[in-house]
Amino acid sequence: MAFAETFKALSDPVRRQILELLKQGPLSAGDIGSHFEMTGATISYHLKILKQADLIFESREKNFIYYQLNTSVLEEIMLWISELKGGSFDAEKE
Amino acid sequence: MAFAETFKALSDPVRRQILELLKQGPLSAGDIGSHFEMTGATISYHLKILKQADLIFESREKNFIYYQLNTSVLEEIMLWISELKGGSFDAEKE
DNA sequence: AAGGAATTTAGATAATTTTCTAAATACAAT
DNA sequence: ATTGTATTTAGAAAATTATCTAAATTCCTT
Numbered sequence: 001m002a003f004a005e006t007f008k009a010l011s012d013p014v015r016r017q018i019l020e021l022l023k024q025g026p027l028s029a030g031d032i033g034s035h036f037e038m039t040g041a042t043i044s045y046h047l048k049i050l051k052q053a054d055l056i057f058e059s060r061e062k063n064f065i066y067y068q069l070n071t072s073v074l075e076e077i078m079l080w081i082s083e084l085k086g087g088s089f090d091a092e093k094e
Numbered sequence: 095m096a097f098a099e100t101f102k103a104l105s106d107p108v109r110r111q112i113l114e115l116l117k118q119g120p121l122s123a124g125d126i127g128s129h130f131e132m133t134g135a136t137i138s139y140h141l142k143i144l145k146q147a148d149l150i151f152e153s154r155e156k157n158f159i160y161y162q163l164n165t166s167v168l169e170e171i172m173l174w175i176s177e178l179k180g181g182s183f184d185a186e187k188e
Numbered sequence: 189a190a191g192g193a194a195t196t197t198a199g200a201t202a203a204t205t206t207t208c209t210a211a212a213t214a215c216a217a218t
Numbered sequence: 219a220t221t222g223t224a225t226t227t228a229g230a231a232a233a234t235t236a237t238c239t240a241a242a243t244t245c246c247t248t
Contacts, residue, residue: 004107011105012236013098023178029195042237044196049235063194063246071179078175084117085165106206123225136207138226157215157224 002054003080006073009053014038015046019069022056026068096148097174100167103147108132109140113163116150120162 009015018032033043047067050056054073058065103109112126127137141161144150148167152159 007101007105007110008235011101014236016101019178030193033195038236039238040195041197041239045236048196060245063192063244065195069178074175074179078172081168081172081175084113084163085168102205108206124223127225132206133208134225135209135227139206142226154215159225 002052002073003076006053006055006077009049009055010077012046012049015050018043018046018050019055022067022069026059026066028064028066030064032067096146096167097170100147100149100171103143103149104171106140106143109144112137112140112144113149116161116163120153120160122158122160124158126161 014036017035021027021032021035029040029043029047032047033040036043047056047058050067051058054070056067057070058067060066108130111129115121115126115129123134123137123141126141127134130137141150141152144161145152148164150161151164152161154160
């Protein structure tokens, strides 16, 4: 039931932008930070939230921590939305 | 660009539950409120946010205001998520 | 082992969000 | 017109979230 956490994580524009950056491939925390006007500490905070929501995972290499997208949770969100759309009220479109 | 607003609206569990109630069909503000342990004022606040996010719309009838789901915005969210999933990083699943 | 770079953690503050109570609106029915 | 019901708005308090600075951690390199 990390479901609520996922929606919460997606609700912040900075975090969504981080996900979009990660869409291209893994990035270190520093690389991610360089795209924003924020301290590294704040970026780290957002990364933690994304991690807790299972939207990203990290892999350590040398002195760096690389983050990458974890798409599996996105499926669940899609399913929830999809079921909301496909509800069984009588006035169906067609 | 009410996009951010939509994600924000979806981030609250009460609001998601309201949407799920509305999946069955239109309900008055009072009916919705009866499913929660909150004052009507608070429910009204949540309805306003859902309305601003274009996730619901209202229709007045008699002394009541009925709310119903507006699924069209959900498509956009699905699209965003879907594009996030389908990113062009080399390690594709298959 | 000492120094340095990358990142996180802690603690504080500011900003935003959720909730309440009380008052205001809107409409209906007597 | 008065009263009653449904809902919203206003304003304040409580809770949560985003951000910063400073300190701590971790791992690499010499």
